[in-house]
Amino acid sequence: xxxxxxxxxxxxxxxxxxxxxxxxxxxxxxxxxxxxxxxxxxxxxxxxxxxxxxxxxxxxxxxxxxxxxxxxxxxxxxxxxxxxxxxxxxxxxxxxxxxxxxxxxxxxxxxxxxxxxxxxxxxxxxxxxx
Amino acid sequence: xxxxxxxxxxxxxxxxxxxxxxxxxxxxxxxxxxxxxxxxxxxxxxxxxxxxxxxxxxxxxxxxxxxxxxxxxxxxxxxxxxxxxxxxxxxxxxxxxxxxxxxxxxxxxxxxxxxxxxxxxxxxxxxxxxxxxxxxxxxxxxxxxxxxxxxxxx
Numbered sequence: 001x002x003x004x005x006x007x008x009x010x011x012x013x014x015x016x017x018x019x020x021x022x023x024x025x026x027x028x029x030x031x032x033x034x035x036x037x038x039x040x041x042x043x044x045x046x047x048x049x050x051x052x053x054x055x056x057x058x059x060x061x062x063x064x065x066x067x068x069x070x071x072x073x074x075x076x077x078x079x080x081x082x083x084x085x086x087x088x089x090x091x092x093x094x095x096x097x098x099x100x101x102x103x104x105x106x107x108x109x110x111x112x113x114x115x116x117x118x119x120x121x122x123x124x125x126x127x128x129x130x
Numbered sequence: 131x132x133x134x135x136x137x138x139x140x141x142x143x144x145x146x147x148x149x150x151x152x153x154x155x156x157x158x159x160x161x162x163x164x165x166x167x168x169x170x171x172x173x174x175x176x177x178x179x180x181x182x183x184x185x186x187x188x189x190x191x192x193x194x195x196x197x198x199x200x201x202x203x204x205x206x207x208x209x210x211x212x213x214x215x216x217x218x219x220x221x222x223x224x225x226x227x228x229x230x231x232x233x234x235x236x237x238x239x240x241x242x243x244x245x246x247x248x249x250x251x252x253x254x255x256x257x258x259x260x261x262x263x264x265x266x267x268x269x270x271x272x273x274x275x276x277x278x279x280x281x282x283x284x
Contacts, residue, residue: 001232003195007251014182021185036187040195040232042140043183046284048253048260056251060244097247102206103236105213108228 001104001111002028002061003040007047009054016085017043023084024057024077031073032065035117038106049093055085056093063098064114070096132171135162135238136245140195140282143178146224148275151176155277157219158198165212166201175268176279183282195232196220199241209235260284 004024012020021041028039049056057077061070074094082089101111112118137158141151159172184191198216200209213235220231236244252260264280271279 001234003232005248017182018185018188022188025185025188039187040191040193041185041188042179042282044282044284045183047251048256048284049251050253051255058247058251093251095247097244099234099236099240099244103209103234103240105210105217105233105235106229106231108214108217110210110213 001038001040001099001101001106002034002059003042004028004057004059005042005044007044007049007056007058009047009049011045012085019084020081023080027076027080028059028061028073031069031076032061032114034062034114038117052091053093054087054091055081057081057095059094059096060099061096062101062104062111062114064101065098070098132169135170135172135199136241137172137174137199138195138197138245139174139176141176141178142184142192142194143180143281145192145194145226148277150223151275151277151279154220154223157223158216161212161215161219162198165208174278176271176277177282178279179282192226193230193232194220194224194226195234197234197236197241197244199238200235202237202239204237 006020006024024041025036025039028034029036047056074096077094078089078092081094082092101113104111155172155174162172163170182190184193186193196216200212213233217228217231217233220226220233221228249257267280268278271277
């Protein structure tokens with residue numbers, strides 16, 4: 001976690017997907033301080049989105065940040081993603097859904113609360129290997 | 131009447147063999163009933179992600195995700211014991227590392243809210259058509275592979 005699901009009305013080139021994944025990861029980490037090894041991005045293509053919407057981003061993020069922080073994060077996503085995709089921000093939907101960290105297990109460990117990542121052995125080991 | 135639990139598994143296309151997925155359904159279903167009682171029926175829905183569409187830390191990902199709802203307000207120590215056991219079963223059966231499985235066991239009410247949010251993406255005027263199409267694809271997937279599955283793409 002977080003898990004960002006990017007739903008696209010149509011297919012986009014692979015290099016754009018790579019860039020989008022990088023941008024989402026960078027924005028999430030710069031706003032929340034979370035390590036990059038937390039950030040998952042999945043693309044779903046050819047989705048029949050609401051009229052006028054080209055991209056829908058649903059972020060499943062850990063609960064515990066302020067409403068203002070999430071608002072700023074959403075705003076930044078709106079600006080930067082629409083710029084990268086060269087679409088009007090109005091043609092993009094972005095929402096965050098918060099999940100308590102203690103309901104999720106990664107690397108065989110229950111996720112730490114936001115800000116307590118230092119206590120997570122799996123993260124300190126770089127999320128690689130056994 | 132059994133309490134139906136909708137389980138969503140998201141896996142990389144071709145990463146886990148069909149027989150392993152069927153075994154996972156069985157093992158996880160048994161564990162669920164052992165923890166929470168035999169009056170539950172788990173319906174697994176498997177979404178496959180084509181290569182190049184999943185990223186972790188902005189790099190190609192091999193991670194699978196399993197959303198396995200539990201009863202609302204379940205005590206943390208029971209939830210965590212259950213999660214540890216399911217995570218271990220996943221690793222044992224798939225041969226993947228502990229870093230390749232993200233397991234979420236949310237309250238059932240949260241899982242429903244999440245599902246509604248995912249469904250909320252769809253064009254309202256074609257939502258029923260999309261849901262029928264999805265159902266058909268899942269059934270075709272079951273006929274082909276023996277379990278409910280379809281691509282994350284439409």
